[in-house]
Amino acid sequence: MVKRPRPEIPPPPWDRVPRRALADRRDPLNRKAIVAAAIRILDDGGLDGFTMRRVADALGTGPASLYWHVGSKDGLLDLIFEEVIGEQQVPDADPGRWQEQLKDVARTMRATILHHRDIVRISIGRVPMGPNALRYSDRVLAILRAGGASDRLAVLGRHLLISIVNGFTMDETGMDGQPPPEPIATMARDYLASLPPSEFPNLVALADHFAISDQDLRFEVLLDLFVDGLAFRIALECGSFPDQLHDA
Amino acid sequence: MVKRPRPEIPPPPWDRVPRRALADRRDPLNRKAIVAAAIRILDDGGLDGFTMRRVADALGTGPASLYWHVGSKDGLLDLIFEEVIGEQQVPDADPGRWQEQLKDVARTMRATILHHRDIVRISIGRVPMGPNALRYSDRVLAILRAGGASDRLAVLGRHLLISIVNGFTMDETGMDGQPPPEPIATMARDYLASLPPSEFPNLVALADHFAISDQDLRFEVLLDLFVDGLAFRIALECGSFPDQLHDA
């Protein structure tokens, strides 16, 4: 391992945050402190409670002071997203364990999303291009290629994996903070069971199953579906058959 | 077919919209007119441009007038979501074609989402329980059961199908209106290709594939993965083998 200076990464083609020579004063205000405070505000107030004014308050300034550092509220949200991506670490690709590694990437992503309130909502329409996002994508691609995916399938697989995790977490996330899932699940169940069976035969018949919502298990089923399907397509691509479907 | 009065559906356990005896005056203001105007505003202003004041304007009143009918902005968004769900029609379940039918449900959902700007963002955290949403869910469940899914797998399958379509459309939707995908894709490609290969070997190597973003095709791959995987699990459940994987 030769230690050499990390090459400077030029700014991505779009960038809402002003590139400023940072004066490295550690006193009250700099980009890092702002992002840290913002994430704290976000985590316990949600996106609706997330306000430039509140962030400024937490830092002991007025809202106007933030704008020199982060450009706009949207710019700050970009930075938050980048930071949160950086919290996740992706394992070094191991060809023999690529399926489990891919699932772990997804599990970590889900855990991070559940940990940072409303981060899925924030991610919508944001195409992160910061160093953390790049590093993350690169390492996920490494795993897919280690699994034997073609270039095209690797890029596609990365995209779809992120998509399905976002989709899954979207609706386990939104419903408020974490007020007990138990009562609302039974409430929904009872309501469905009370509907006219002539009009909603399936909802009435399956009402009980709507009360059971072990999200961890549901998520694992999704991952199984996805990774198995991916393994199958990889096998198709190179003309052989997959040797270990459903090994878990 | 006996024609009988449709049974009255009681309100769901949570309901942000006030149940009022509607006076059926067709003049200026009623719930339906408000929702219609709101959807129009939403479609061409996006969620950021969506304002109670703007909706009121379109109807020739002040914002305060809306509150009697829809309770709150969130209540109005609930109604919008319900309405949009109602725009989609789900085919009558046909056991022999359940796989293609399920894909069609997903395709219709995606088309609807692409047609109504920011509707995915609106759907987050909303558990629709209106008549349209109920009818929709019931019919999707019918298809899954026609395919042989167990009760548990039917409920799970419906949930996951909706999840993955939401996830997929999340990021093809956000990036602004529809400013040409071409230039930004090549911009991203060029940027990725210019990165230091020592740090991002995979991004650099696969940069070209990031420019190719045939979303229709990507979506079809996702549907194949999902429906194949589901068929496989259904077969597992009843101890036999699936007879038609990858028939498309």
Place this chain on the structure above:
DNA sequence: ACCTGAACACCGTTCAAGT
């Protein structure tokens, strides 16, 4: 039963002015 004007308590952002 329905609608309204006016007000309240908030927003994001700008900008001239300070240091």
Place this chain on the structure above:
DNA sequence: ACCTGAACACCGTTCAAGT
């Protein structure tokens, strides 16, 4: 180079008062 106060143009929502 960095920070600030004050202001601008907006918000969602309420509420007394009207018809």
